[in-house]
Amino acid sequence: MGTEQIRRWESGALAHAVTDPFGQGPLPWLRGSENYFDSGQVVPWYVDPAVAPGEKRLPSPRSSAGPRTADDVRQQIKGFVSTGAVAPGEAIDFRVSVDPPQPFSIDIYRIGHYAGTGAAKITTSPRLAGIVQPAPLTADRTVSCHHWWLSWRLQVPTYWKLGAYVAVLTTADGHRSHVPFTVRDAHPADLLLLLPDITWQAYNLYPEDGRTGASLYHAWDADGSLLGEPDAATTVSFDRPYAGAGLPLHVGHAYDFIRWAERYGYDLAYADARDLHAGLVDPSRYRGLVFPGHDEYWSQPMRRTAELARDSGTSLVFLSANTMYWQVELAPSPAGPDSLLSCRKRQGPGKPALWREAGDPEQQLMGIQYAGRVPEPAPLVVRNADHWMWEATGAHEGDELPGLVAGEADRYFPRTPLPEHSHRILLAHSPYEDSEGNRRHQETSLYRALSGALVFASGTFAWSPALDRPGHVDERVQRATANLLDRICKRD
Structure with a gap:
């Protein structure tokens, strides 16, 4: 990289990336109606447009005026949902901040094989009014946005398929972010897929701004340098967006399995790790x-x-x-049950946080x-x-x-x-x-x-x-x- 200096707010993502050579993987970086062609074949939306399998470079899209990724410094558009999983017939609440204030929309996609496309658009919100939400609340490194105003309530139709969903938030001027959620119920199935939302939140450094954000791994000092585990949060909140593009680190691993399993017709049900914790499984x-x-x-x-x-x-x-x-505990917050995730790790005295050190390897x-x-x-x-x-x-x-x-x-x-x-x-x-x-x-x-x-x-x-x-x-x-x-x- 020569003498090029890494911007402070990028260092968190770079620090985490060393643990996963696959990066975030096939994320729903949805390109609307744009198709990329390679030897006459439609390339799925989750392939990096710069490098396709076999290191072949793909042609530029027909339109170069595509959406741009929101970031945690300017917070062009960021959002989260009140709960990670919802049953058909229930409601899920989106809390979204838009800066500068402007209209935005939410497209809902379901992850699956879908003849190789990787996802299908299920519905689109009405045109919504975007506002700048209050700054995140912080206490002892814990960052929470539970006080954000409700932006849109989605009543999940009873006929929706169970699965992993991604809400794609797009502003009128073309900035985009993502919010993952799960649609689940208790009907029997051959296989129950458990999405690791607890681990996703442990790695979430939102806001990755060189100042405020914290995960169970990192935080920032007054100069914007990234600090390690001894100075990281011991409690993180689910009531906040995910850093960067809005999708969790390692999320692609679950999506890899989903696309493959649905392609071959396995009978899948879906749930989150928090459902497993709460006795809902x-x-x-x-x-x-x-x-x-x-x-x-x-x-x-x-x-x-x-x-x-x-x-x-x-x-x-x-x-x-x-x-x-790591052994963790979940606790309620003002926004609801199991909204706070705690893991003391190596900080301070007390019972061991590793399962193997606690006598249960x-x-x-x-x-x-x-x-x-x-x-x-x-x-x-x-x-x-x-x-x-x-x-x-x-x-x-x-x-x-x-x-x-x-x-x-x-x-x-x-x-x-x-x-x-x-x-x-x-x-x-x-x-x-x-x-x-x-x-x-x-x-x-x-x-x-x-x-x-x-x-x-x-x-x-x-x-x-x-x-x-x-x-x-x-x-x-x-x-x-x-x-x-x-x-x-x-x-x-």
């Missing part, structure tokens, strides 16, 4: 619970429900790494647990290739799947107790080097609990992107995942 209604993305922060009720699911015969599928690492649920960061992607090395999960993948013992160990990695810890099981197997054993040049290894785990439930843990950030991320798809991972889910759905 009845595991007996599902054959499997799927955790599709980076899901690092878990409360005690979340873990109890997951253990109950496993012990009652409901399978668990963990498609990322560094799952259930993650491995006792997942079969493996977090080992560390992976600074450069490494191959995933196939192990026990004759197992049914590798069937029809074309993978052989010792085959290397390029780039499939990335971001962060899990492994089996021999000195940590394993969960009770009738059968257990490691499906990958992959060497990599850590940031100090030490040789480490990643592992992928599958075990069958005494109840008959299967518990799978990929042990890498790269598994979900390998399902449907442009430039990262691996057909062997796709087939192996299908083998697993098919067996779960048939209760085999």
Whole structure:
């Protein structure tokens, strides 16, 4: 980058990006009616317009006057919803700030395969009057916008499909931001997809302005320099927008799985991690619970429900790494229940915040647990290739799947107790080097609990992107995942 200076408010995003080589991934950076063509094919909206799969550059769009991303310094348009999940027939409230004041609109999209387009527009709001909302309230690094005025109440029709939705906020002068939310209900399904909104909020540095914002990782000093965990927030609020473009860090991992799973017709229900925490998930209604993305922060009720699911015969599928690492608590705020997320981490005396230090290591649920960061992607090395999960993948013992160990990695810890099981197997054993040049290894785990439930843990950030991320798809991972889910759905 030479001598070019990083603007202070960009440093937070850059600091987080080192943990995820996939970036935010396929975000709904919706381009309206514009199509980009490459060898005669329509390129999905979630592909970076500058670089397509295979590093081919795409032609410029027909119109160069496209929407511009809002930021947390000028706050051209920012918004959030009062709750992360809503059932058909219920209302969801949008609170939006627009600077300078001007009309804006909200387009609602549902994430899915949709013949390769990646999302479908469901509805559009009326033309709305935008105002500059009050400045965020701050207390002990906790930032909240619960006092913002209501901008639009969406009554979710009863006929809407369950799923992951994104509201795209656009001002009259063309600035854009995003608000994710979930539509869920309690009807039975084969698989329940759990979106990791608690972990998303832990990483949220809003407002990323070099002054006010704070996450469980970072805050700012008086000079606008980024501070680390010892000076970060210990409590963050859900009552605020997400930083930057308005979508959470790592959100693309969940969207990768959704597009792939809906393409192949899996019977999916949807919920948020806060639903799991609040006791709104009845595991007996599902054959499997799927955790599709980076899901690092878990409360005690979340873990109890997951253990109950496993012990009652409901399978668990963990498609990322560094799952259930920090123990958290949720508390009410003036805006509603479970709106404040607290994790003391290493700050001050008190009970340990790591599950493993509190006497409940993650491995006792997942079969493996977090080992560390992976600074450069490494191959995933196939192990026990004759197992049914590798069937029809074309993978052989010792085959290397390029780039499939990335971001962060899990492994089996021999000195940590394993969960009770009738059968257990490691499906990958992959060497990599850590940031100090030490040789480490990643592992992928599958075990069958005494109840008959299967518990799978990929042990890498790269598994979900390998399902449907442009430039990262691996057909062997796709087939192996299908083998697993098919067996779960048939209760085999």
